[in-house]
Amino acid sequence: MAIRSPQADVEIPDVSLYDFLFASLQGADLEHPALIDGPSGAVTTYGSLRAQVDAIAGAFAARGLGVGDVVALHSPNVPAFVSVFHGLLRAGVTVTTINALASGPEVGKQISASGAKSLVTVSPLLAQAVEGAEAAGLDPDDVVVLDGAEGHPGLRDLLAAGAPAPEVSFDPATHLAVLPYSSGTTGLPKGVMLTHRNLVANVLQAEPYIPLTRDDVIPAVLPFFHIYGVTALMNGALYQRSTLVTVPRFDLPEYLGLIEKHRATVLFVAPPIALALAKHPLALQADLSSVRLLNSGAAPFDAQLAALVAQRLPGAHVGQGYGMSELSPISHVIPTGRTDISPGSIGLLVANMQAKIVDPATGEEIEQPAEGMSAPGELLCAGPNVMVGYLGNEQETRDTITGDGFLHTGDIVTVDADGVFYVVDRLKELIKYKGYQVPPAELEALLVAHPEIADAAVVGVPDGEGEELPKAFVVLAEGADLSAQDVMEYVAAKVAPYKKIRLVEFTHAIPKSAAGKILRKDLKTA
Structure with missing residues (x-):
């Protein structure tokens, strides 16, 4: 029998994300700060934000983009990200968000895989953007540079014509809003198809557990290009008329300064930031008394680290959440x-959700116990936030979502009698490095493409601070003379910084099963 959320179901309106967030704006909310640019302090009110969203929708519609088209958005956290993201959705466009740290080849692969007809970026990322756009066959006119760059249209150029927002019609339950790329439970990145209804639902599902208010000020340091940033930070805050302070990159002194200056009340972080807040000397000197809530996500957050953070934030609730791109x-x-729930747990199912725990060896369902803790098994989730599938990959979709709508997470969990879940292991092979997903298969493909490498495997190994470091096991080709530094530099030149190989061990053979699958557990214990 499926385990149900203890939270009462919430009603999910059948509307677009634009209507959900902006249609009800009126009165005093129009002048309330929606966005504050962290570096400059410039303020965008809710009324101005909606006007920008409408204008951007009109500008892209005038370029012939609308329902059925995909546009790539490649930018750090700046106010324009929010207005462009929602402007594109307002025009009926599907947005594929690209990691701001992506290399040129990675940008090109995502543009090609998603079928994006245009790329929106910023001048500091232009070199990678142009390299990727050219590789994917886009013209310079298809690369829009928000802050302007010679040879490319800028946001000001697009808005100059003053085109009105278009009239669009689509089914929110089936029309794709965003197309983030995720490696799922294993393998190479795949386009995760999330609808307007998925995103609307997930904001409403999480709201009873993370209640934001109009008075909340939230430094947006987790990237908007990640679905956690889209839903928990951007959309959750906009829905409750909170104020977001955009942070283009994490720099501890600047982050602490923004918390103090704006009297920030809610912090959405990944564990490395939580660790800095708990231990760094600068954080120990900072005034964090305004913070009422810290929520960690994107990677495991253990009870010991939570306790350290709680000591620094005595008046705040410290907890964590769990999810994956495929769950919105x-x-x-x-x-x-809920101080009675261990901060080392992932908590309770959000509203409108069901879960199953299944023995990965037998496929048998593991029941929630009447008392104590269940046996461990793979977590499967069902609800209105489950993706509709992987773009152009029906087999992977069938392998991931069961016939009755439950999505395989690839994580091994237990659950207690009160419905509190704990992640105890990871069935999936993804490496989590500073909150980012590092797919071993992608790095292995790069390594074996090197003419002096005969075989390779990549695993995550603990670094002693709760993080995983990507480690490569490398079999050299006969006569090859590569050093560990050579291997790391080779990979670093081809991937985003967070995907770099951090450790290398040379070996004579990669252990594999009879079917040819790499036995990663053997490597981790070697």
Whole structure:
């Protein structure tokens, strides 16, 4: 029998994300700050934001883009990201968000895989953007540079014509809003198809557990290009008329300064930031007394680290959530104020969700116990936030979503009698490095493409601070003379910084099963 959320179901309106967030704006909310640019302090009110969204929708519609088209958005956290993201959705366009740290080849692969007809970027990322756009066959006119660059249209150029927002019609339950790329439970990145209804639902599902208010000020340091940033930070805050302070990159002194200057109340972080807040000397000197809530996500957040953070934030609720891109992304959260739930758990199922725990060896369902803790098994989740599938990959979709709508997460969990879930292991092979997903298969493909490498495998190894480091096991070709530094530099030149190989061990053979699958557990214990 499926385990149900203890939270009452919420009603999910049948509307677009634009209508959900902006249609009801009126009165005092129009002058309320929606966005504050962290570096400059420039303020965008809710009324101005909606006007920008409408104008951007008109500008892209005038370029012939609309329902059925995909546009890539490649930018750090700046106010324009929010207005462009929602402007594109307002025009009926599907947005594929690209990691701001992506290399040129990675940008090109995502543009090609998603079928994006245009790329929106910023001048500091232009070199990678142009390299990727050219590789994917886009013209310079298809690369829009928000802050302007010679040879490319800028946002000001697009808005100069003053085209009105278009009238669009689509079914929110089936029309794709965003297309983030995720490696799922294993393998190479795949386009995760998330509808307007998926995103609307997930904001409403999480809201009872993470109640934001109009008075909340939230430094947006987790990237908007990640679905966690889209839902928990951007859309969740806009829905409640909170104020977002955009942070283009994480720099601890600047981050602490923004918390103090704006009297920030809610912090959405990944564990490395939580660790800095708990231990770094600068954080120990900072005034964090305004913070009422810290929620960690994107990677495991253990009880010991949570306790350290709680000591620094004595008046705040410290907890974590759980999810994945395929779940829009939130499925579990420790509700604000629930001090009876261990901060080392992932909390309770959010509203409108069901879960199953299945023995990965037998496929048998593991029941929630009447008391104590269940046996461990793979977590499967069902709800209105589950993706509709992987773009152009029906087999992977069938392998990931069961016939009755439950999505395989690839994580091994237990659950107690009160419905509190704990992640105890990871069935999937993804490496989590500073909150980012590092797919071993992608790095292995790069390594074996080197003429002096005969075989390779990549695993995550603990670094002693709760993080995983990508480590390569390398079999050299006969006569080859590569050093560990050579291998690391070779990979670093081809991938985003967070995907770099951090450790190398040379070996005579890669252990594999009879079917040819790499036995990663053997490597991790070697």
